Amino acid sequence: MDNALVIGGTRFIGRHLVSDLLDNDYDVTIFNRGNHDNPFSDDPRVQHIQGDRTDDEALRTAKLTVEPDAVFDCVAYKPGEVATAVDIFADVDAYVYISSGAAYGVEEVPKREGVTTLCECTDEQATDDSHDSYGPRKAEGDRVVFEAASRGINAMSVRPCIVYGPHDYTERLDYWIDRVLNYDRIVVPGDGTNIWHRAYVEDVASAMRVVAEEGEAGEAYNVGDRRLVTLEEMVDVIADAVGTDVEVVHAGERELAASGLSPDDFILYRDYPHVLSTEKLARLGWESTPVDEAMRRSVESHRESDRDGSEHDPGRDAEERVLSILDTL
Numbered sequence: 001m002d003n004a005l006v007i008g009g010t011r012f013i014g015r016h017l018v019s020d021l022l023d024n025d026y027d028v029t030i031f032n033r034g035n036h037d038n039p040f041s042d043d044p045r046v047q048h049i050q051g052d053r054t055d056d057e058a059l060r061t062a063k064l065t066v067e068p069d070a071v072f073d074c075v076a077y078k079p080g081e082v083a084t085a086v087d088i089f090a091d092v093d094a095y096v097y098i099s100s101g102a103a104y105g106v107e108e109v110p111k112r113e114g115v116t117t118l119c120e121c122t123d124e125q126a127t128d129d130s131h132d133s134y135g136p137r138k139a140e141g142d143r144v145v146f147e148a149a150s151r152g153i154n155a156m157s158v159r160p161c162i163v164y165g166p167h168d169y170t171e172r173l174d175y176w177i178d179r180v181l182n183y184d185r186i187v188v189p190g191d192g193t194n195i196w197h198r199a200y201v202e203d204v205a206s207a208m209r210v211v212a213e214e215g216e217a218g219e220a221y222n223v224g225d226r227r228l229v230t231l232e233e234m235v236d237v238i239a240d241a242v243g244t245d246v247e248v249v250h251a252g253e254r255e256l257a258a259s260g261l262s263p264d265d266f267i268l269y270r271d272y273p274h275v276l277s278t279e280k281l282a283r284l285g286w287e288s289t290p291v292d293e294a295m296r297r298s299v300e301s302h303r304e305s306d307r308d309g310s311e312h313d314p315g316r317d318a319e320e321r322v323l324s325i326l327d328t329l
């Protein structure tokens with residue numbers, strides 16, 4: 001397998017995937033609309049086909065032009081898109097769909113492939129664009145993959161939890177990096193032990209390649225950091241990467257409420273732990289980057305970018321009020 005078609009490929013996960021494929025000697029073609037700058041435009045190893053994945057003919061033409069061995073679908077948000085793709089790419093050696101940890105429909109620790117129940121998806125949800133139906137749509141995409149595999153198509157899926165790292169346009173981690181860079185005392189909601197499993201983006205990229213190369217048709221593979229860190233540990237790992245010390249101040253619901261805040265106002269806080277088992281993927285030979293190294297690269301990229309996570313900021317004034325309330329206790 002050495003000829004890859006990446007649907008997407010210029011923004012976040014797909015961009016890292018292209019780099020990983022190049023490092024592993026693949027010929028790569030990216031297929032996208034051209035709305036985002038192409039970071040590989042000067043790289044002769046990367047071909048670009050302009051097209052919209054919702055245009056079946058454009059996708060079919062890309063298939064005939066590239067004749068890929070492996071197809072990586074970074075931009076399937078609706079089950080109908082997955083159904084079209086498995087049909088068009090029915091004879092490739094590997095079709096890998098990016099699903100999501102949000103596809104799981106119940107809370108349990110850890111969430112395991114083939115064991116933990118997936119979200120249901122109504123016909124209405126399957127075609128809408130709302131955030132609320134994201135998990136159901138991703139789960140239905142997984143079921144399309146499973147059904148395709150039962151017809152002999154080499155389709156597989158990967159399920160990343162929250163992805164972080166260089167070029168992360170969501171700026172979720174950037175909020176916390178920005179706080180560590182700019183303040184000595186930081187409010188962390190709850191007692192700091194809250195866990196929302198995260199996946200370093202280069203590891204998601206390598207997971208997609210490993211699944212294409214070693215995975216089994218009809219299987220889904222969770223992706224997440226092998227070592228999980230709590231929210232407070234994450235702040236400490238960021239501080240180590242920055243080379244500074246910060247004082248983490250825990251604030252419970254009552255102290256936050258006195259300042260008009262709630263724990264959910266803090267990005268990457270989640271009440272119930274979200275943990276994906278990564279054993280199945282590790283059994284294919286996949287490894288994850290140590291968390292401190294992943295954070296070092298994330299902080300470096302943050303410093304070189306203009307990302308500050310301010311869209312997630314609960315408000316430093318409100319935070320200062322929480323700190324002064326806690327100081328008086």
Ligand SMILES: NC(=O)c1ccc[n+]([C@@H]2O[C@H](COP(=O)([O-])OP(=O)(O)OC[C@H]3O[C@@H](n4cnc5c(N)ncnc54)[C@H](OP(=O)(O)O)[C@@H]3O)[C@@H](O)[C@H]2O)c1
Nearest residue numbers: 008009010011012013032033034035036052053074100163
């Ligand atoms: N980020 C996370 O935390 C996370 C977690 C779990 C799962 N996922 C899944 O991972 C996948 C990739 O996420 P991402 O955040 O890396 O995506 P992304 O950066 O938004 O990917 C966008 C890429 O796809 C292209 N694209 C978008 N719409 C297209 C269309 N209609 N036709 C052709 N190309 C199109 C974009 O280029 P153009 O705009 O130029 O077309 C760009 O190259 C998604 O399926 C997402 O659900 C993400």
